[in-house]
Amino acid sequence: LVRMIDVKTNLAYKFITVKGHVTKARPKRLRVVTADFQCGKCGEAFPHRFRDGRYVPPDRCPTPKCRSRNFTLCRSTARYIDVQQIRLQETQDESTIDAGRTPRQIDVEVTHELVDSCNTGDVVHVAGIVRAVNSAVAAGRGGKRAQETATYKLYITANTIVNTSNNGAGGDEDGVSSMSFSSDQLARIVQLAHADHMYGPMSARMAFPFDLLVRSVCPSIIGHDMVKAGILLGLLGGTPPITSGVQNTSAGMTIRSNIHILVVGDPGMGKSQMLLAAAQVVTRSVYVGGNTASTTGLTVSMTKESSGEVGIEAGALVLADQGVCLIDEFDKMERNHQDGLLEAMEQQQVSIAKAGVVASLPARCSVIAAANPKHGSYNLGKTVAENLSMASPLLSRFDLVFILLDQADANQDQRVSSNIMSLYRQQGGAGASNSFARGNGTDNGAHTARDFEQYSENDRVPMMTRLPWVAETQKQPLPADLVKDYIAYAREYCHPKMTGAAAEVLKQYFMELRYPTNHNKDNVPITTRQLEALIRLSQARAKACLRDFVLKEDAEDVVELMRESVRQVHVTNSAGHIDKSRGGAGGTSNRKAKKAFEAELRNIASMKRDDRLYMEDVYNASRAANVGYAVKSEDLIEGLRDMNVVMRKIDGNGNKYYKFN
DSSP: OOOGGOGGGGGGEEEEEEEEEEEEOOOEEEEEEEHHHHHTTTEEEEEEETTTTTOOOOSSOOOOTTTTOOEEEEEHHHEEEEEEEEEEOOOOHHTTTTTTSSSEEEEEEEEETTSSSOOOOOOOEEEEEEEEEEHHHTOOOOOHHHTTTTOEEEEEEEEEEEEOOOTTTOOTTTTOOOOOOOOHHHHHHHHHOOOOOOOOHHHHHTTTTHHHHHHHSTTSOOOHHHHHHHHHHHHHHHOOOTTOOOOOOHHHHHHHOOOEEEEOOOOSSSHHHHHHHHHHHHSSSEEEEEOOOHHHHHEEEEOOOTTSSSEEEEEHHHHHTTSEEEEGGGSOOOOHHHHTTHHHHSSSSSEEETTTEEEEEEEEOEEEEOOOOTTSSSOSSHHHHHHTOOHHHHHHSEEEEEOOOOOOHHHHHHHHHHHHHHHHHOOSSSOOOOOOOOTTTTSSHHHHHHHTSSSSSSOOHHHHHHHHHHHHHOOSSSOOHHHHHHHHHHHHHOOOEOHHHHHHHHHHHHHHHSOTTTTTSSSOOOOEEEEEHHHHHHHHHTTTTTTTTEEEHHHHHHHHHHHHHHHHHOOOOOOBOOOOOSSTTTOOOOHHHHHHHHHHHHHHHHHTTOOBHHHHHHHHHHHHHOOSSOOOOOHHHHHHHHTSSSEEEOOSSSEEEEEEE
C-alpha cells in the first residue's frame, strides 16, 4: 500500500495500491477500442486498434503494392468498452500528517466491470499501474500546440477496486466485512472486554470496560465524565435496523442508528480538544469548522466538466459515511448552512436536485458538534436554542445536549491546574499502559475498597460515582490505537438486541417524563424521538462491553446520562431551578412569563399614576404574574431592559427605579 504523498515520477509505469476517498465520480463513457477502416484506393477493409484511448487513424494501407493514405471508417464495426474517471483524495489520517497542505488528489481510470463499482464518498483501495499523460491533452485541448507541452500529470489505470464501505454500489447488501484484525489486536480487544477491577458489586465490575474507555477518551481533560461518556456512545453508535430485526425499511420506515451529540459551553472548557480526541480514536472521521463550512461543503456540490457534463462532488457528511462527522464552532455556521444538516441527520442521506440531476447519496454518520454561546457565556435564563440562535428542528435532532459552565470550584480548579502543569513537566515520559489490573495506579488500596462499601452486591453504582473513581485509580489511560481498534471492532461485529428488562427501564423513564408522579402539568416535553434516542444509546452502551444483548444495567446508565442532559438543558439559573416548560428541543424560554410580567408591571404603573417602578413594584408584578420560583424577578426586569422595554434610573435619594420607554 503506497501513500498518496509517495506517488511520484519514480513510480511511473509501476503497479501500486493506493487508498482514498472518492470525491468525484464522472459519468460513464464509451471508448472505441478497435474499428475497421476501408482503403479508398484498393477497397480493402482491415481492423485497426486505438491505444491509450487516442483516436489515431492508420497512416498507410497494409495491402502490398497499395500504401494508400486515404481511409474511411466503418462505424458499424467499431467495438467499445465502458470507461469512467474517478478522483481519489487521501484519507483523513494521511492528510493530517503534513499540516497546512490541501489534501492530495489523483485521478483513476476504470474500465469494464469496474465501472460504477464505487460511489462518491466511498473509501476504496485501488490497485493499478501509474501512467503519465500530457497535461494539455488531459485538460481536453488538442492540436499541435497541445502536443508540444512538456508538462505531464500522473494518473492510475485501475486493475482492481476494493470498496471498503459496506452496502456500497456494486457490492453485496450483506457484504463481507471489510475490517480485519491481527491476532495481537484481537487478543488486546478480548483482554479489554473482560477487564475487571475486582472492587464493588458485580454491576460496577461488569461496567469497567465502558468506564475505562470513557477514561481514555481525551484523558488530558480533567472532569466532564458524563460528556465523555456521551461522546463515546456517539462513536460506538446503535444497532442498524437490518441487524436489529427491523425488516420494514424498504416499506418506508427508516430508523437511524447513529447518535448525534451537541456540546455547548463557555469558552475554555475543552470542547474542541474533546472533538479532536474523538477524531483520533475512530476509524473514519471528518473534522470541519463551522465558521468555514457551507451547505455544499457539508453535503454535495455540482460541478460542470470541460465536456459540458455535470458531476457530483461529495461533502463532509458524505465523506464521513459510516463514520463520524465532527463540527467545531457550530454556532458560527450561518442559519441557511445549518439547514443543510436537517435531512442528513435524520434520514441519513443527502438529496440533490440541480441541473437536471436528481440523486441521493448516503450520509450514515454520527454528528458530534461543539458550540459557544453567542454572547460569550451561557445564559441560564435562556434555552439552548436562544443561546445559539439555532433553529429548533435542527436542535431536536441531537440525542444528547450537554451544557458546560465555567463555574468557580476550588477542588476542580486545583485538579485542572495540577493536570496542566504535569502535562508540561512530562518530557518524553512513559506512554500509556496496556494493563488494567486490580488497583492499577492506585495510591491507597484501602481507600479504593472503601469507595464501594456503601453499595451492596445487588446495588447499582451510579456513573457519577464510577467514572471519577476510575479516572483516579487508573492513572494511565488506554493507548489511542487500542481504543481505536476496540471501537472499530464493536461497530463492525457487535449488534446488541434489546431485552425485556432493559426495555421496561426505558419505558418507565419515558412515562416518568411524560406523566410526572405529582400529576401536574409541569412536565418535560418529550416525544418518541427521545425514546428512540434512549434505545440507540442503550445499544451503544452494550457495544462498549461487546454484549449481544442490552442488559438492565445498560439501560440504567443511559437513563442516568439522559437525566443529566435533561437537567442541564432545563436549569434556568445558578440556583439550580428547573423550568420544565422550556423543552429540550428549543423554543422560547419564559416567553409567557415575560409577557405576563410586563402586563402586570404596566397595570401597576397605571394604578399608581406614576411612571416610576421601584423594586417593590417589580416583586409585586412577579407575584401577580404567578411566575413562581423558576425565574428571579431581577432576571425578568433585566430582560425587559435588554429588550429596550424599560430603562433604569436613579432618584434623588439614590434608589434605582425603572421606567417604560
